[in-house]
Amino acid sequence: MGPVANGGWPRYDASLRLPALTRSTTMPAPSDHEKDPGAIRDMFAAISPRYDLLNHTLSLNVDRRWRRRVARELRLPPGALCLDVCTGTADLALELASSPGAPRVVGADFTREMLRIGEAKRRRRRAASVSLVLADTLALPFADGTFDAVTVAFGIRNVASLEAGIGEMRRVLRPGGRAAVLEFAELEGRWLRRAFRLYFHGVLPRLGAWISGSRSGARAYSYLPRSVGEFPAAGELRRTLERCGLTEARTVKLTFGIACLHVATRPPEPQATPHAPPRLAAAADASSGR
Numbered sequence: 001m002g003p004v005a006n007g008g009w010p011r012y013d014a015s016l017r018l019p020a021l022t023r024s025t026t027m028p029a030p031s032d033h034e035k036d037p038g039a040i041r042d043m044f045a046a047i048s049p050r051y052d053l054l055n056h057t058l059s060l061n062v063d064r065r066w067r068r069r070v071a072r073e074l075r076l077p078p079g080a081l082c083l084d085v086c087t088g089t090a091d092l093a094l095e096l097a098s099s100p101g102a103p104r105v106v107g108a109d110f111t112r113e114m115l116r117i118g119e120a121k122r123r124r125r126r127a128a129s130v131s132l133v134l135a136d137t138l139a140l141p142f143a144d145g146t147f148d149a150v151t152v153a154f155g156i157r158n159v160a161s162l163e164a165g166i167g168e169m170r171r172v173l174r175p176g177g178r179a180a181v182l183e184f185a186e187l188e189g190r191w192l193r194r195a196f197r198l199y200f201h202g203v204l205p206r207l208g209a210w211i212s213g214s215r216s217g218a219r220a221y222s223y224l225p226r227s228v229g230e231f232p233a234a235g236e237l238r239r240t241l242e243r244c245g246l247t248e249a250r251t252v253k254l255t256f257g258i259a260c261l262h263v264a265t266r267p268p269e270p271q272a273t274p275h276a277p278p279r280l281a282a283a284a285d286a287s288s289g290r
């Protein structure tokens with residue numbers, strides 16, 4: 001297994017610096033068409049204190065089951081090394097670390113405030129096998145082929161370029177390693193879709209505003225359904241994974257298809273074809289009487 005860059009086993013370091021944030025006082029919600037990293041960071045920083053509460057309440061706790069499913073589907077080998085990108089408050093990283101085989105997990109995110117909450121949770125749970133680092137999914141500070149598995153839950157939708165994000169995940173995955181992408185999806189049945197849209201677009205932003213007690217909560221939870229609506233459908237996402245160099249992509253629908261888990265593999269590197277040196281080839285020809 002390759003070493004983790006940055007001097008061995010990375011630890012969350014609050015002093016790790018990112019390029020200066022352009023923090024606006026009005027905290028704009030990211031627009032439909034551009035995912036400005038500064039605005040995305042501002043949004044998650046603003047909702048971070050209530051993020052977990054909002055997540056678990058608004059999903060009626062189903063999100064916990066979905067994360068457990070990610071760990072199950074990956075079937076990690078004992079002692080595996082995993083990376084969870086866009087880890088936020090580290091729920092998936094902590095879930096992976098408690099799965100059989102005692103994997104070591106690095107959780108990476110570019111919003112310091114989200115990581116801070118994750119770090120407090122990691123300490124409370126004494127999860128020594130989890131490390132949290134401040135890092136951009138589009139420029140991961142790890143060597144090629146470092147991890148046995150790379151995961152992302154409800155995060156890749158927010159990354160400025162889907163293909164570049166998946167490309168980075170693939171780069172740090174070892175050949176034969178697995179990537180898992182957990183994302184919301186558009187429901188298929190007409191009535192189910194209508195009912196869910198009503199909840200997602202009508203109820204959820206209001207509940208978000210109420211629970212978070214802030215305008216930023218309202219903005220974040222109206223951005224959520226818009227960003228899900230713009231995100232590629234399950235089939236398209238699977239094709240994107242394959243275009244980015246992952247193979248054997250398969251999709252598991254969760255809770256009537258509200259969320260989908262996509263699992264794919266980084267193909268093993270092609271073996272160099274052994275060519276017989278010319279002299280041996282000539283000898284073989286001679287011995288076969290050609």
Ligand SMILES: C[S@@+](CC[C@H](N)C(=O)[O-])C[C@H]1O[C@@H](n2cnc3c(N)ncnc32)[C@H](O)[C@@H]1O
Pocket residue numbers: 037040041044055085086087088089090091092108109110111114135136137138152153154155158159160
């Ligand atoms: C909806 S939260 C998901 C958090 C967590 N994975 C979960 O399941 O609850 C999305 C996270 O993605 C992070 N994020 C978005 N774009 C990112 C990027 N380019 N690099 C690193 N983190 C990013 C945000 O900071 C935020 O914490």
